[in-house]
Amino acid sequence: MEKNAQQILTELREAGVSDEKMAVALGDELPGDTHPSSTSVRRWRTGKNQPSAVYATVIKNYAQKYWENQ
Numbered sequence: 561m562e563k564n565a566q567q568i569l570t571e572l573r574e575a576g577v578s579d580e581k582m583a584v585a586l587g588d589e590l591p592g593d594t595h596p597s598s599t600s601v602r603r604w605r606t607g608k609n610q611p612s613a614v615y616a617t618v619i620k621n622y623a624q625k626y627w628e629n630q
Contacts, residue, residue: 563617564615564616565594565610565611565613565615566605566606566607566610568602568619568620568623569582569601569604569619569622570605572626573605574622575614575626575630578598579589579598579599579601579602579605580598580601581597582598582622583597583600583601584599585622585626586601586615586618586622589590589596589618589621589622590614590618596611596615604619606609
């Protein structure tokens with residue numbers, strides 16, 4: 561079963577990655593100056609909001625790269 565964005569963000573947070581660091585890293589994965597705020601990342605992680613499909617894909621890609629480099 562594939563993990564959803566909330567599960568992925570929670571695992572990254574438990575590994576010590578702050579919401580701010582995740583927001584910056586997710587923005588680095590997107591073209592231009594588009595990036596989520598750390599507040600958005602926290603809301604996604606806690607389940608208060610759901611990321612758009614684009615952000616959900618970027619979260620999965622970032623997590624894959626993060627875990628490959630650990």
